[in-house]
Amino acid sequence: MTPAARVQAAIEILDLVIGAARANGAPADRLIGDWFRARRYAGGGDRRAIRELAYRAIRACGEIPETGRAAMLQLAAGDPAIAALFDGARHAPEPILPGEPMASGGVAPAWLVQRLEASGLDQAEAEALLGRAPLDVRVNTLRPGVPSLPPGGERTAAANGWRFPPETRIEQTTAYAQGAIEVQDTGSQLTCEVVAARPGETVIDLCAGAGGKTLALAAAMENAGTLLACDADRTRLSRLSPRAERAGATNITTVLLDPGKELEALERFRDGADAVLVDAPCSGTGTWRRNPEARWRLTEKQLARYVAIQSRLLDVGASLVRKGGRLVFVTCSLLDAEGAEQAQRFLERHPGWTPAIPELPLGRARGPGIRLSPQHDGTDGFFVARFVRL
Ligand SMILES: C[S@@+](CC[C@H](N)C(=O)[O-])C[C@H]1O[C@@H](n2cnc3c(N)ncnc32)[C@H](O)[C@@H]1O
Secondary structure, eight states, rough: OOHHHHHHHHHHHHHHHHHHHTTOOOOOOHHOOOOOOOTTTTTTHHHHHHHHHHHHHHBBBSSSSSHHHHHHHHHTOOOOOHHHOSOOOOSSSOOOOOTOOOOOOOSHHHHHHHHHHHHHHHHHHOOOOOSSSOOEEEEEEOOSSOOOOOOTTHHHTTTTTTETTTTTGGEEEEEEHHTEEEEHHHHHHHHHHHOOOOOTTTEETTTOTHHHHHHHHHHTTTTOOOEEEESHHHHHHHHHHEEEEEOOOEEEEEEETTOOOOHHHHHHHHHHTTEEEEEEOOOGGGGGGTTHHHHOOHHHHHHHHHHHHHHHHHHHHHHHHHEEEEEEEEEEEEGGGGHHHHHHHHHHHHHEEEEEEOOOOOOOOTTTTTEEEEHSSSSSHHHHHHHEOO
């Protein structure tokens, strides 16, 4: 494909991404994959270039663009080489018309930029939310021996963490196939360390999803003790079993929860868990490096819904913890509404609890917890707080 045809292809993809963002449809990654599957003629180089162009345009536009072309014009406004490819040749985008509307630039929609500012993020830190994520892995201590890792890696601040260049094909390594390593962001690994799960304990991962953090907890517990992986989403939870098998994690029991009736399924653990992790559903502002179009999908109403469910799940988690036990609250968000403020409100609602601010090698204190950010810590954005029941 010619460079100009690649730009036109990226514009078509952007139209799909924008449509899906408006209609709460599939994520960009899946749309791009489907687009290529239907166009086998595009070679590896074309695919990489088109994907790169589409993501650069997504990152360049703060508000959701009207069209894919308007998004690409925003990118072209800062890159004359791309602008020059709008030449109307065969398969190329039509020439740019004088005064043709282009999407607006910026980090995120205006309301969200305001929320980020109010949450103490300066411009540089906000922009870093849209940077490139490295490839982090956790060495799985449940697998004996030292795994043979691909070249180019370096140790991270996490106890068992390594970082590789983003293009590393980690899933093709023997270490990955044997379950000796798991792909997991350093920030995510550190939030698991805050749980400080120990062998023999009863630990509940209340929002386990597909078990990214559950597997780290199982490793910390050395497969000894009870580890419940709960979630309200059957499909996500069903992905955990094969992952646990690959990782050699044998002490995990999955529990499908009914939203609003979580405690009914967990009644026998009431006041009994040593630790409960609430890795709550959130806006995901800390993971825009991986899915930058997520900022076009979020609405104030949705954010309010996340805040409400986080608060409810924290209350559910609290009633499962034994006296002296710990409750760990995590969101992959940098918004105080889903972090420091949420944690503070928990403490106000629950006088029988005290904050035990985690000591981490990365991050900065924010209210009664710690916040990690891409710019300051080189991780995804997270908030983590730990509370101890008196
Ligand atoms: C941030 S994700 C969890 C990610 C997971 N812990 C990991 O490390 O991969 C939040 C999860 O909360 C789940 N969830 C939403 N409502 C819930 C509820 N009422 N009870 C339990 N889980 C819920 C979602 O299905 C989603 O999987």
